Amino acid sequence: MKFPSSLIISLLSCALTGQLIAENAKPNIVFILADDMGYGDVQCLNPERGKIETPKIDQLASEGMIFTDAHTSSSVCTPTRYGILTGRYNWRTRLQRFVLYGYDKPLIAADRLTVPGLLKANGYTTACIGKWHLGMGLPEGEPNPIITDGPTTRGFDSFFGISASLDMPPFAFIDGDRFTQPLTTTKKWQRTGAAAADFEAVDVIPTFTRKAVEFIGAQAKTEKPFFLFMPLTSPHTPIVPNKEWQKKSKIGSYGDFVMETDDAIGQVLDALDDAGLRDNTLVIVTADNGCSKAARVPAMEKKGHFPSANLRGLKTDIFEGGHRVPFIVRWPDQIKAGSRCDETICLNDLMATSAEIVGATLPDNAGEDSVSILPALRGKPIPPQREALVHHAMEGDFAIRQGKWKLILCSHSGGVSDPKYNSVKATTLPENQLYDLDNDPGETSNLQASYPEVVAAMTKQLEKIIADGRSTPGKPQKNDAPIKMRKVHKTQE
Structure with a gap:
């Protein structure tokens, strides 16, 4: 594969800087991303209003650090994955609402530095095992095509997984750039499409778990550090x-699926322990957005389980329940067991954190919306490098967060919760929502009329973040497409 010269220069710069750190001092990094798991679905984060047992994640928390104010860059999955792997907001790309599908083209540009690309240039073996959902060159209608522009062209040495969500065709495992079996039949999991004969949805989590355990065991026999990105398909x-x-x-099948997800995470943690890799491995367990409406939330709430804990909203929403997620880390060599951090962070921060870990300096055109949380892992404050944190809803609506204040630039949820983005009720509400999250984490009292100066200042700040092409210090960058800060939605009666 031929890389653009600009990317080669960036990688060489990162690699040379990274040589300052001894190879054996670099930690392994395991990033496990649950799919649609709410903040309140983890027992230790929601002890009073959570009824699902998650003993493995709870144990991880007791051995490491809980972040109480961690956010995805979007309240739906493709945009969040883009942010994780690039350190850049998705809305700077062509994808300014909703998600990709199984046959869609790549969202990550070929010349953009990714987390695995950065780490690979600094001596890491990189693997993605799980749900990709960032687009690839996948010809539709061919039973066994060669797949182009997949994860192995975006910094990963290896990939085993599926192209998108488990309810999106094609329904088949991919190993590298080929299906493990040709698409010879048709199957349906909510959506209907081409499938491999032996592919069954119920087998996916056990298969991903087994592959991850095997990868860890194999890497333990080498001298190289590794990065394992494990985006699950559950719950x-x-x-x-x-x-x-x-x-x-x-409490129902959703709760059962969360428990199976917890067990899968436990198996990966056990594999690290068994391989003697526990102490120098940074493990991050988080989720790509909040719990989905499809989990039958009202029925669970009647049984005492609140998947968003005390937060408002669900997956797709601009409210906290849409994008505030579990974020639990363990790194025995660096993190004090049983610790907690209340600073506001974003999943985009993996890029800058990885760079600081390996001693690399990011070029101006990489990680534009990423801040290193390495100081927090070591129990120190995170330097104020990011102007503010920007949130994004399924329908493309924006919010901006600074300190205790959260300004939502629409009158509605931006997603599936009431007031819906296309509802008549939304037209009767103020065009801005301002919440004091220190005193009102459930976003119940809109203070926009009482603090017009805060609304004006934060609106101006968001305008600057959009125009600068970045939210961190550095040379301004160009967005990939024009961006409308306020969306106009058609009202449905």
């Missing part, structure tokens, strides 16, 4: 817990 739809997990949670 996203189709909600298909295996037989051994069915009826375990007592």
Whole structure:
């Protein structure tokens, strides 16, 4: 594969800087991304209003650090994944609402530095095992095509997984740049499409888990550090817990699927322990957005389980329940067990954090919306490098967060919760929503009329972040497409 000269220069710069750190001092990095798991779905984060047992994640928290104010860059999955791997907001690209599908073209540009690309240039073996959902060169209608522009062209040495969500065709495992079996039949999990004969949704989480355990075991026999990105397909739809997990949670199949997800995470942690890699491995367990409406939330709430804890909203929404997520880390060599951080962070911060870990300096055209949280992992304050944090809803609506203040630049949820983005009710409400999250984390009292100066200042700040092409110090960059700060939605009666 031929890389653009600009990317080669960036990688060489990163690699040369990274040589300042001894190879054996670089930690392994395991980033596990649950799919549609709410902040309140983790027992230790929601002890009073959570009814799902998550012993493995809870144990991880007791051995490491809980971040209480961690956010995805969007309240739906493709945009968040883009932010994780590039350190840049998705809305700077062509994708300014909704998500990609299984046959869509790549969202990450070929010449953009990614987290695996950065780490690979600094001596890491990089692997992605799980749900990609960032587009690839996948010809539709061919039973067994060669796949181009997939994860192995965006910094990963290897990839085993599926192209998009588990309810999006094609329904088949991909190993590198080929399907493990040709697409010879048609299947349906909410959506209907081409499938491999032996592919079953219920087998996906066990297969990903086994592959991850095997990868860790193999890497333990080498001298190289590794980066494992493990984006799971659960507890996203189709909600298909295996037989051994069915009826375990007592609140329904979604709870069962969360418990199976917790167990899968536990198996990966056990593999690190068994391989003797525990102490010098940074493990991050988080989610790509909040719990989905498809989980039958009202029924769970009647049984006492609130997947967003005390937060408002769900997946797709601009409210906190849409994008504030579990974020639990363990790194025994660096992180004090049982610690907690209340600073506001974003999943985009993986890029800058990885760069600081390996001693690399990011070029101006990489990680434009990423800040290193390495100081926080070591129990120190994060330097004020980011102007503010920007949130994004499924329908493209914006919010901006600075300190205790959160300004939402629309009258509605931006997603599935009331007031919906296309509802008549939304037309009767103020065009801005301002919340004091220190005193009102549930976003119940709109203070926009009482603090017009805060609304004006934060609006201006968001305008600057959009115009500068970045939210961190550095040379201004260009966005990939024009950006409308306020969206106009058609009202449905």
